[in-house]
Amino acid sequence: MSALAYTIGDSATMLRRNLKHQLRYPSMTLMLVGMPIVFLLLFVYVFGGQLGAGLNGGHGGRGAYLTYVVPGILIVTVASAALGTAISVAMDMTGGIIDRFRTMAIARAAVLTGHVIGSLIQTLVGVAIVLGVALAVGFRPSAGPLAWLAAIGVLVLFAFALIWLSTALGLAAKSVETASNTPMFLTLLPFLSSGFVPTHTMPAGLRQFAEYQPFTPVTQTVRGLLTGTPPGTGTIVATLAWSTGIALASYLWAGRLYNHRRPADPK
């Protein structure tokens, strides 16, 4: 077998291992998917009437707010699922099994690739569940099949970026507890973006932050695609640039951390 075949084979083995973990211990997946669902219901049914009143030139309502907030909730789902990556990576790195892997003739990339693809699948399952709930409570996007495909593509790309970032954070953490805390800011950032309320309603300093941080263009692009109002070129460029930039930088950082990692509890 060639080196590439080994890399693919070993990565597939590691992916199977991670999917088995997810299936055997579904509580983690449920927790990660549960949070955005709670936010969706909370924001639509508790705050939605009031928040929706400000939309569509003051003629919106709960329905308008549902349409507005679902893309934001989908982004929260992606960010939430990435939390799980940091935890599962850190669990591996602080346990003894990683040292076993590193003394075996396994393709170097396999361990992290297995985690990243496993998390990506977990994220997609999460997005499907959240979208299902959104549709059940009345979300009726006007997007055609192509726009849907594009929206899912954007979500996958952004998920890929956040998962690599979370992988690096999991590698950098000294303990599983730390790893479950450091990526928390990822679930906070959607609130400081156009995810829940339009940025123009925010005070000056916050508004500038919200407009220039990566979650806003990504949310705007998904929202535009799903509601049939094509996003501007600038927004699309910002979405792609942020996603690929975060993915690339995090990938390099994670690779560095993984290769220079000292064994657990050196003496």
Next chain:
Amino acid sequence: MSSCSPAAAIQASGVRKTYGDKVVLDDVDLTVTEGSIFALLGPNGAGKTTMVRILSTLIPADAGEISVAGHDVTADPGAVRAAIGVTGQFSAVDNLLTGEENLRLMADLRHLSRHTGRQRVAELLEQFDLTDAARKPLSTYSGGMRRRLDLAMTLVGNPRLIFLDEPTAGLDPRSRRTMWQIIRELAAGGVTILLTTQYLEEADQLADRIAVLDRGRIVASGTSAELKRRIPGGHVLLRFAAPDALDLAAHLLTEADTDEENLTLQVPGDGSLTSLRALLNRLDGAAIEVEQLSIHTPDLDDVFFAVTGQPTTGHPADEKVLQR
């Protein structure tokens, strides 16, 4: 093999490793012959685990020439990894999988075919007495079972050279005996084994050769018998029925120490058959009746004490090792 001396499975010279300004390994030389059991004996903090991590490609040495299974660890770590199996000090099992799944994972990573993999896994479950627990989650496993699974995972690819870092640490006496039996069986099958231990008895029981590691230096090495012979303390103890027999013997064996209260005579010697025969011949020649004879060979506790000296304050682990 063309050479008449057995090949070296591990050949290391001048190995150094420092963490900051702490010297963990200081110019360590080590040769492990193919098919033998080699024990690295030393207290906590002596550098045993660091040495195993370097030999098994987990961490690089700062200096030194190291060849493992015929490959240079720096130039060709991949070839070394393909040839070795490592069971570290910390449990290296996947706690979220069952015992069987853990072994299957190893079979996949060793690139065994589906059929060979299944066969090998079943074989190992049987050999390590884990068949009944194969489909149970690891949370139900005892310490001894986990350790056996850990070793079984190391053996999935049939490595010819294995590293065992403190294989019996924390095991109850019964599980320890089981582990010893497994290690002996592996060696009988021609597998080369390098193990570390802080139990002197364990090195004595298992190893063909022992190296005593203390504060990053090898302070003594050889077979268990060689090490024992190297230090003073070996003697033959003769007990007599009456004081006059003791007196006669004391006059004959001037090199011996007399203990008049217990009617015993302590004759220095290594306890070998030749020296014992010579001693008995001398006593016979003088027609001296000996009531009882016992041979005292120094054990590895004595060796360790003799070669490493008194435990120091900065070295608390010594005490535990020396008292056993």
